[in-house]
């Protein structure tokens with residue numbers, strides 16, 4: 001699968017090591033995707049990396065990717081400026097399945113950069129707010145400085161039809177909000193067992209979040225998590241992303257906890 | 270025994286030469302076994318004279334040797350070290366190239382390599398099964414691999430049913446051989462009951478039938494057909510290895526924490542030889558290859574091994590940090606999870622991983638050892 005050339009039409013520095021790029025295809029084509037899917041982004045002469053889409057799929061605007069600088073490719077991507085081009089192939093993988101959640105409550109839990117794929121879903125939910133019941137959003141970061149999409153999170157907080165909880169592992173001067181990992185907030189969150197939970201963050205955070213949600217009475221089948229694995233082909237052919245019988249690139253990245261829990265229970269599977 | 274056509278011919282050595290000529294005349298490059306550096310290798314040939322006459326092999330754990338046979342057999346050996354996969358799924362393939370136009374905008378060109386037309390002569394039943402496995406992985410996928418699909422479409426397969434299985438063969442256990450049943454254009458049985466070998470050739474496809482009908486040769490007699498069947502019947506009795514496949518995926522699944530994984534990990538060098546030799550292993554890395562002039566950069570897919578430490582690397586570390594977990598991944602994939610992914614076993618019983626493991630680790634023995642104490646390593650997955 002050959003990438004399509006995309007131009008950076010918007011760039012926002014989110015935190016010290018996170019940048020959001022807004023992209024438009026140079027051939028004018030438009031990508032159709034669902035919240036939760038990812039693309040392979042290519043930096044010239046460096047390589048490709050899997051990055052989830054952080055834009056509203058219904059927004060009609062440029063596609064957005066929020067990239068954390070953790071390796072050579074993501075560093076090159078973070079360094080791109082408006083007007084620069086990159087390669088994009090996708091979209092790949094499963095999505096958050098928002099349609100199947102319509103009519104019910106949502107509990108959205110993000111850890112760190114895990115907010116990026118969930119921002120895609122949150123912006124879509126806001127655009128179609130009537131389709132859902134209560135919407136609880138829990139966002140955890142290590143420090144207040146590491147919170148991405150700050151202005152947007154503030155605008156979500158300001159809405160009466162969303163309930164937004166931000167917590168940090170470690171407060172820094174000036175922080176007056178909650179301190180503690182996301183699971184310390186979960187007991188305070190409205191959580192109907194019939195709700196759908198969407199969870200993305202580090203693996204250990206997702207595990208503890210899923211356990212905490214199950215303690216609140218949610219079945220594992222209603223908890224959806226987005227997995228990270230080494231992805232190279234993104235089309236179930238290179239083998240890198242396998243987890244048991246699952247190809248995370250094609251069968252995931254979004255799985256129910258019911259499907260994932262037994263796989264993650266085996267160390268180094 | 271006979272192909273769908275009912276046409277089966279009996280040829281002598283010269284007749285085999287005319288088959289090769291007829292295939293070449295149809296524009297194919299014939300790849301066939303030949304002896305190279307003390308081993309059988311699948312290489313381009315132009316004549317039957319290049320086939321390994323009177324050559325047999327001895328294979329065992331960490332062992333491969335050629336031996337002299339006391340006959341003139343041209344196919345008197347089992348699976349060669351390097352499988353056919355490198356012709357359909359080359360060790361390195363350029364996927365696409367990136368360049369910049371005069372404004373600096375990135376452009377992408379799909380790699381458009383010429384498609385070779387191969388005729389594989391001497392494909393064993395297990396090897397044919399391996400090609401059918403790769404068909405599912407690469408051609409039956411949601412995004413078919415263009416290189417594989419194009420080469421595969423052009424491929425002409427001349428299977429040779431096995432008469433001389435080696436000490437590491439277990440195709441009967443895997444239900445893949447020693448007689449190829451489907452997927453070939455021509456199927457050949459070598460008969461060694463006369464002073465010089467004879468070849469019973471059946472058609473397995475319309476293309477094979479067309480070729481057979483172009484040859485001036487006599488049809489096989491009922492006795493010939495019986496003799497051909499006897500060759501593989503005898504081979505069935507001479508398998509070097511056995512693997513109990515009943516309930517195998519489930520058996521492995523409930524033993525993911527079995528102590529045998531520690532045992533094998535203490536021996537395994539994590540060298541990845543088994544994955545390179547295996548005809549069905551398909552893992553690859555995508556790597557970047559910038560042209561020396563800096564004007565273009567190519568994305569190249571290269572064979573990779575799940576045994577390498579960074580194969581499962583994600584930011585923060587490697588998922589399968591231990592050799593134990595990597596051997597477990599490989600073996601449970603081959604014999605277990607492959608079924609769920611592709612509806613077939615990932616192992617066809619060729620024995621290459623046994624012969625080419627430098628420390629002689631034997632997949633059949635490892636599986637048997639786990640089964641012998643089934644339940645000692647309950648995993649929850």
Ligand code: SF4
Nearest residue numbers: 547616617619620622
């Ligand atoms: S796992 Fe071993 S015996 Fe099975 S197909 Fe691969 S190389 Fe052959």
Ligand code: SF4
Nearest residue numbers: 537538540541543626
């Ligand atoms: S099983 Fe043998 S061939 Fe395979 S990685 Fe281990 S030592 Fe190497």
Ligand code: FES
Nearest residue numbers: 232234238239249
């Ligand atoms: S990324 Fe290659 S198989 Fe999933």
